[in-house]
Amino acid sequence: MTPVFGSVSISLAAGFSILSIFLLLFYIRNGDYRLFLSARRMAIVVSFLIIIATFILVNELISSNFNIDYVAHHTSLETPTLYKFSALWAGQSGSLLFWLFILSVFSLITIYQNKNRYHKMMPWILVVILVVQLFFLILTTFITNPFEPTKADFEVANGLGLNPLLQNLTMAIHPPILYLGFVGFTIPFAFAFAALMTNESGSLWIRSIRRWSLVAWLALSSGIILGGWWAYQELGWGGYWAWDPVENASFMPWLTGTAFLHSIIIQEKKNMLRLWNMILIMITFLLTIFGTFLTRSGVMSSVHSFTQSPLGPFFLSFVIILLFICAFLIILNLSNLKSEKRIESLTSRESGFLFNNVIFVTLCFAVFWGTIFPVITEAVQGTKITVGAPFFNQVTIPIGLVLLLLTGVGPLLAWRKTSTENFKNNFTLPLIIALCSLIVFLLIGFRGYVVISLMLSVFVTISIFMEFKRGVYSRVKRFNESILTALVTLIKKNRSRYGGYFVHLGIVLMFIGFTGAAFNMKKEFGLAINEQNHLDNVNFKLVKLWPEERSNHFSWIAELLVTADNGNIITSLRPEKRIYFHLDPNPDRRQPHSELDIYSTMQRDIYSVFSSIDTDNNIAFFQIMINPLVRFVWYGSYILVFGTLIAMWPSNRKKLLLS
Amino acid sequence: MTWISILLFLMFFSFFLFSIWPLLWGEIVNDKESHDLINALERRKSILYREIQYLDNEYYIENINAGDYNSSRTELVSEISEIIDQINLQSSKQGI
Numbered sequence: 001m002t003p004v005f006g007s008v009s010i011s012l013a014a015g016f017s018i019l020s021i022f023l024l025l026f027y028i029r030n031g032d033y034r035l036f037l038s039a040r041r042m043a044i045v046v047s048f049l050i051i052i053a054t055f056i057l058v059n060e061l062i063s064s065n066f067n068i069d070y071v072a073h074h075t076s077l078e079t080p081t082l083y084k085f086s087a088l089w090a091g092q093s094g095s096l097l098f099w100l101f102i103l104s105v106f107s108l109i110t111i112y113q114n115k116n117r118y119h120k121m122m123p124w125i126l127v128v129i130l131v132v133q134l135f136f137l138i139l140t141t142f143i144t145n146p147f148e149p150t151k152a153d154f155e156v157a158n159g160l161g162l163n164p165l166l167q168n169l170t171m172a173i174h175p176p177i178l179y180l181g182f183v184g185f186t187i188p189f190a191f192a193f194a195a196l197m198t199n200e201s202g203s204l205w206i207r208s209i210r211r212w213s214l215v216a217w218l219a220l221s222s223g224i225i226l227g228g229w230w231a232y233q234e235l236g237w238g239g240y241w242a243w244d245p246v247e248n249a250s251f252m253p254w255l256t257g258t259a260f261l262h263s264i265i266i267q268e269k270k271n272m273l274r275l276w277n278m279i280l281i282m283i284t285f286l287l288t289i290f291g292t293f294l295t296r297s298g299v300m301s302s303v304h305s306f307t308q309s310p311l312g313p314f315f316l317s318f319v320i321i322l323l324f325i326c327a328f329l330i331i332l333n334l335s336n337l338k339s340e341k342r343i344e345s346l347t348s349r350e351s352g353f354l355f356n357n358v359i360f361v362t363l364c365f366a367v368f369w370g371t372i373f374p375v376i377t378e379a380v381q382g383t384k385i386t387v388g389a390p391f392f393n394q395v396t397i398p399i400g401l402v403l404l405l406l407t408g409v410g411p412l413l414a415w416r417k418t419s420t421e422n423f424k425n426n427f428t429l430p431l432i433i434a435l436c437s438l439i440v441f442l443l444i445g446f447r448g449y450v451v452i453s454l455m456l457s458v459f460v461t462i463s464i465f466m467e468f469k470r471g472v473y474s475r476v477k478r479f480n481e482s483i484l485t486a487l488v489t490l491i492k493k494n495r496s497r498y499g500g501y502f503v504h505l506g507i508v509l510m511f512i513g514f515t516g517a518a519f520n521m522k523k524e525f526g527l528a529i530n531e532q533n534h535l536d537n538v539n540f541k542l543v544k545l546w547p548e549e550r551s552n553h554f555s556w557i558a559e560l561l562v563t564a565d566n567g568n569i570i571t572s573l574r575p576e577k578r579i580y581f582h583l584d585p586n587p588d589r590r591q592p593h594s595e596l597d598i599y600s601t602m603q604r605d606i607y608s609v610f611s612s613i614d615t616d617n618n619i620a621f622f623q624i625m626i627n628p629l630v631r632f633v634w635y636g637s638y639i640l641v642f643g644t645l646i647a648m649w650p651s652n653r654k655k656l657l658l659s
Numbered sequence: 660m661t662w663i664s665i666l667l668f669l670m671f672f673s674f675f676l677f678s679i680w681p682l683l684w685g686e687i688v689n690d691k692e693s694h695d696l697i698n699a700l701e702r703r704k705s706i707l708y709r710e711i712q713y714l715d716n717e718y719y720i721e722n723i724n725a726g727d728y729n730s731s732r733t734e735l736v737s738e739i740s741e742i743i744d745q746i747n748l749q750s751s752k753q754g755i
Contacts, residue, residue: 004663005666005667008667008670008671012670012671012674016674016678019678020678032686033687034682034684034687035682037681037687038678038679038682041677041678041680041681045678118695119694120695203703204699204702207702207706268706269710269713414723414727415717415723415727415731416723416727416731419724421724422721422722422723422724425721426722470720470721470722471716471720473720474716474719474720477719478719493712494713494716497713
């Protein structure tokens with residue numbers, strides 16, 4: 001019974017959204033406020049209906065109603081409850097409904113937050129949100145309905161189960177967080193669109209979406225990092241970033257979103273870069289839709305494209321139509337978007353922000369080109385030419401290093417113009433220390449990008465440290481505060497600025513982690529019981545090998561004793577070779593999976609993968625990797641999240657006005 | 660007609676009624692856009708206050724020279740006073 005409710009709910013939501021859009025357009029034309037009130041209520045109803053539909057699907061997944069095709073395809077009786085729940089976003093139609101669910105929650109928050117604000121912009125904001133909802137509702141109603149009944153002329157006793165790669169805690173939370181980021185950028189886009197339609201292109205709309213952009217950016221960053229963490233822990237190739245098209249799909253809006261977060265500071269403070277900001281937020285939103293298209297259309301095969309679908313043309317048409325509308329609107333409002341002020345000097349913080357923006361967008365373009373190149377070559381020549389990690393590394397590493405440099409230089413520049421005295425005061429110490437570190441790194445034997453990356457990391461760290469030091473000492477001098485009080489007050493009073501510095505510090509740590517990848521080592525070997533092999537100065541001895549039957553899989557478990565050259569025991573690793581659906585009579589459905597084990601320290605990770613087993617001779621085959629500095633990436637990401645939380649934490653406006 | 664159909668119809672009808680209810684009210688005068696203007700000015704004012712605080716901080720940590728500091732601060736203060744005048748004007752127009 002309930003699936004009917006689900007199906008009807010999304011159909012009704014589509015109907016209500018069309019009605020609401022019409023009412024809003026009529027309101028904009030004739031100004032009858034009742035039309036707006038009614039349309040706003042309809043927008044609320046649309047969101048509620050979508051939320052109801054989502055809950056119904058979750059209920060069907062958990063109660064294993066295999067009469068629904070989606071439930072039968074993505075869960076089985078053996079699937080643990082948590083993964084039955086996460087199956088909501090494991091497949092195509094479910095993930096589109098989940099996209100709608102998040103947008104509906106955001107829509108309700110936006111309506112509630114702005115109940116008594118932005119009366120001129122609000123109708124357009126709602127139109128944009130409703131159009132996006134309508135697009136996804138059309139897809140989930142007519143193209144890929146999650147409530148579609150199972151096409152079988154017999155009772156379906158069990159489902160196919162969830163892909164084993166997705167049966168991982170990180171994978172249970174990575175997609176929803178990433179989606180929060182993707183969907184989150186719809187709200188700033190809606191505000192930008194409304195600002196253009198109502199000629200409110202000053203700094204007001206920027207102020208209203210700053211926190212939304214930060215939330216979306218934080219979610220996108222966390223989603224990307226969790227994706228990397230999942231790939232590292234689960235896929236068994238020893239890395240966290242493979243320049244996979246779907247990874248790139250989330251990275252591109254992150255790049256333009258980061259540029260946007262920087263450049264809105266200039267618009268807010270100096271009322272400059274108005275046109276640029278408008279373009280950036282529109283590109284960011286379009287890239288999120290493009291990202292969903294890449295993920296869900298199956299246009300490119302990758303580890304993420306678990307489903308192939310007929311959605312591609314719809315998404316592409318939607319992106320192209322939006323692109324044209326945005327371009328048209330921007331051209332139409334060109335005169336309104338011109339900034340009154342100009343950048344006064346190349347050595348100003350405004351210029352620093354602008355350079356940083358240009359670099360971010362260049363990097364985004366490079367990634368975009370590399371991502372769509374196979375599709376273009378296939379369309380033009382008929383053969384797919386893929387550009388792999390070497391292309392991306394070659395292009396993005398130097399650009400990334402320039403960005404790292406600007407991360408350190410930007411905060412040291414003064415607004416309007418940096419005087420010679422400022423230069424001396426701010427740059428001398430970081431430069432001297434960075435140059436000293438360069439000499440040390442060269443003496444150690446580091447060369448090329450490694451030495452540049454490490455030197456720049458030192459430079460940026462010192463520049464951030466100096467910013468904190470100057471701020472703290474200024475407070476100590478002025479208010480006679482203790483250093484700790486001064487530090488806390490400094491951060492509390494300038495949350496976005498010092499939160500931003502924490503984010504920069506996190507980025508530095510992540511760069512150190514990325515640099516470590518230059519020293520990765522790998523070896524494959526087979527071991528019988530009590531045999532050993534080595535990689536670098538680490539020995540691996542197979543001490544135990546046994547099978548184990550578990551609820552939803554069968555596993556071979558190996559115990560490797562890891563020792564240093566001098567005989568000291570480092571750790572014991574237990575990688576597994578699993579076979580999911582092992583009881584299935586159809587051998588094609590049995591899915592092998594390597595559950596790896598990692599010993600992680602700040603210095604290096606020892607990464608073990610149980611590749612295969614020769615049961616006749618009792619020989620287990622392993623892939624062992626030693627990956628230096630990987631932990632810096634994860635610690636950097638914690639600091640990045642911490643810094644963003646500080647930056648987006650609301651400040652007390654009343655206290656500010658009183659001060 | 661099964662009871663599921665009745666339930667679905669009731670659900671649709673109640674949502675529909677909730678949505679169109681404002682259309683059944685008498686004409687409403689929307690004077691909220693002028694409130695928007697005051698809100699916008701208030702927000703701009705708080706941004707500028709924050710800017711002054713930020714500028715002061717930049718000056719105390721010697722990231723901006725005295726000349727630039729004074730001229731920027733004067734610009735900000737005069738912009739704030741213009742905004743306060745506009746807020747007062749709008750408020751008196753609306754009798755707030």
